[in-house]
Amino acid sequence: MNVLLLGSGGREHALAWKIAQSSILHQLYIAPGNAGTKAFGKNIAMSATDFPSIKAFVLEHEIDMVVVGPEDPLVNGIHDFFLADSELKHVPVIGPNQEAAQLEGSKDFAKQFMMRHHIPTAKYATFTKDTLEEGYAFLASMKAPYVLKADGLAAGKGVLILNTLEEAKTELKSMLSDAKFGDASSRVVIEQFLEGIELSYFALTDGDSYKVLPEAKDYKRIGEGDSGLNTGGMGAVSPVSFVDKAFRDKIENQIVIPTVKGLKADGITYKGFIFFGIINVKGEPYVIEYNCRLGDPETEVIIPRLKSDILDLFEGVASNTLSERDIQFEDKSACTVMMVSGGYPEAFEKGKVITGLNGISQSLVFHAGTSADGPVVKTAGGRVLAVTSYGKTKDAALAKSYETIEQISFEGAYFRKDIGFDLN
Ligand code: AMP
Ligand code: GLY
Numbered sequence: 387m388n389v390l391l392l393g394s395g396g397r398e399h400a401l402a403w404k405i406a407q408s409s410i411l412h413q414l415y416i417a418p419g420n421a422g423t424k425a426f427g428k429n430i431a432m433s434a435t436d437f438p439s440i441k442a443f444v445l446e447h448e449i450d451m452v453v454v455g456p457e458d459p460l461v462n463g464i465h466d467f468f469l470a471d472s473e474l475k476h477v478p479v480i481g482p483n484q485e486a487a488q489l490e491g492s493k494d495f496a497k498q499f500m501m502r503h504h505i506p507t508a509k510y511a512t513f514t515k516d517t518l519e520e521g522y523a524f525l526a527s528m529k530a531p532y533v534l535k536a537d538g539l540a541a542g543k544g545v546l547i548l549n550t551l552e553e554a555k556t557e558l559k560s561m562l563s564d565a566k567f568g569d570a571s572s573r574v575v576i577e578q579f580l581e582g583i584e585l586s587y588f589a590l591t592d593g594d595s596y597k598v599l600p601e602a603k604d605y606k607r608i609g610e611g612d613s614g615l616n617t618g619g620m621g622a623v624s625p626v627s628f629v630d631k632a633f634r635d636k637i638e639n640q641i642v643i644p645t646v647k648g649l650k651a652d653g654i655t656y657k658g659f660i661f662f663g664i665i666n667v668k669g670e671p672y673v674i675e676y677n678c679r680l681g682d683p684e685t686e687v688i689i690p691r692l693k694s695d696i697l698d699l700f701e702g703v704a705s706n707t708l709s710e711r712d713i714q715f716e717d718k719s720a721c722t723v724m725m726v727s728g729g730y731p732e733a734f735e736k737g738k739v740i741t742g743l744n745g746i747s748q749s750l751v752f753h754a755g756t757s758a759d760g761p762v763v764k765t766a767g768g769r770v771l772a773v774t775s776y777g778k779t780k781d782a783a784l785a786k787s788y789e790t791i792e793q794i795s796f797e798g799a800y801f802r803k804d805i806g807f808d809l810n
Pocket of ligand 1: 508533535542545577578579580581584663674675
């Protein structure tokens with residue numbers, strides 16, 4: 387089959403790498419892709435949110451399936467766009483429709499959904515600028531630290547955790563009355579702070595049945611010891627040592643199953659990956675957030691562990707036969723370390739020449755932010771390369787990634803040397 391994959395990050399490079407191994411693939415196209423994805427298909431200079439151009443491309447190149455990497459096209463309704471178009475509706479889109487994508491696109495929608503279906507999550511209330519005073523009163527009734535979340539998509543920056551009531555009130559006002567995050571903060575969810583260790587969990591669903599994927603843990607802060615500013619993710623490991631069979635069963639029974647059943651009960655057809663951001667509070671899993679896609683950099687460790695043919699699974703999603711498909715994973719560990727541009731996540735320069743990418747054998751190097759300039763690969767983003775390795779243990783995998791990183795260079799390159807530091 388001919389597949390169009392949308393996106394341009396490390397997640398999409400890992401997906402392209404895996405899709406290219408499928409026995410049922412004829413031709414893979416990636417829009418827009420990056421310097422790494424073109425080894426596995428044809429990069430197309432087309433934005434993942436330019437629906438009219440995507441339509442023209444799908445018809446012209448006889449695309450049989452569209453796989454959506456990032457959240458923006460989903461939250462903007464790419465799935466609905468295909469279903470509503472008589473020329474496109476036979477082409478399956480792997481990724482939920484606009485209503486289902488609200489699990490990520492609206493924190494308030496996600497909280498209401500979890501309450502309705504008794505899915506464990508932090509207590510909360512939602513406010514608008516008309517209920518600012520009630521918001522202040524709600525904050526005053528809670529204990530520090532205070533968690534404020536912009537309702538809508540805010541490029542990963544919409545969650546604030548504040549230590550004093552004064553700061554929390556100031557920020558609430560700035561979000562609601564001064565549109566700190568634009569429209570995204572016209573509603574704000576205030577929720578109870580949960581103390582625990584976080585992990586990422588994923589399921590693939592056709593709307594009726596589901597398959598769970600292995601858990602992963604990502605490292606979001608720029609600095610070692612989880613210090614400094616938040617980033618898109620500096621590394622990830624899978625599996626996660628504190629997640630045992632009993633904890634996995636709790637996640638599946640208390641979170642995954644009620645989510646898949648809840649969506650169906652609400653009349654929402656969800657086809658694609660569900661990302662559960664989970665926090666382990668004294669052995670009990672709570673949902674911190676949902677995303678309507680795979681995580682990045684989690685994909686760069688989970689997809690390498692997938693043994694099964696990913697297009698066979700996607701066909702199962704498209705035709706509602708996922709329950710008949712087999713999903714298998716490697717027992718070994720996979721870990722990734724992200725090489726980023728100097729200065730990231732604040733101002734950084736792009737266009738630095740990357741050397742040392744040829745002749746790497748013990749790691750998979752997924753491009754996150756690169757561009758090709760003829761044969762030369764240059765940096766094109768904050769997160770540049772995800773260096774993934776396998777190992778019998780997490781430490782063995784990480785040691786290989788760190789060795790590989792020694793071979794790769796670009797001006798200003800930075801990476802965390804302590805990925806996995808908090809796990810056994
Ligand atoms: P989110 O965008 O919802 O994933 O939130 C970003 C980060 O804020 C999460 O990864 C957590 O580290 C933190 N966070 C969000 N909600 C809570 C909460 N209720 N309690 C503690 N930390 C939280
Ligand atoms: N790694 C977290 C995310 O993809 O949102």
